Amino acid sequence: MAFLRDVWLNGRMGDRVYYTRNGKRISRRIPETVHKTPNMKKRSANFGIASRAAGVIRKLLIDVLPFPTDRDMQNKFGGSLAGGSTPQAWVRFT
Numbered sequence: 001m002a003f004l005r006d007v008w009l010n011g012r013m014g015d016r017v018y019y020t021r022n023g024k025r026i027s028r029r030i031p032e033t034v035h036k037t038p039n040m041k042k043r044s045a046n047f048g049i050a051s052r053a054a055g056v057i058r059k060l061l062i063d064v065l066p067f068p069t070d071r072d073m074q075n076k077f078g079g080s081l082a083g084g085s086t087p088q089a090w091v092r093f094t
Helices: 038-060 071-083 087-093
Strands: 011-013 016-021 024-029
Touching: 038 071
Parallel strands: none
Antiparallel strands: 011 016, 016 024
16 A cells, blocks of 8 residues: 655645645635624724835844744734734824
């Protein structure tokens, strides 16, 4: 009997998503629908803006960042900008 080892998909196939996170191979099913509340939509928009801004900042700092392609750093950087980019945060700092 033959075995196939160390083969892994990355991406979407049918109703499944395959990816690697922290060295662990993960497969999950994509939900058919996602109910988004108004607060979820607002937070998503804020995160999109922050993510684009983080990309621009990372490109400007590429020469001084030790690991500019590190996905974990990119996610944390964009997330930290998104956390401080809410209108409530602007009010606190003005």
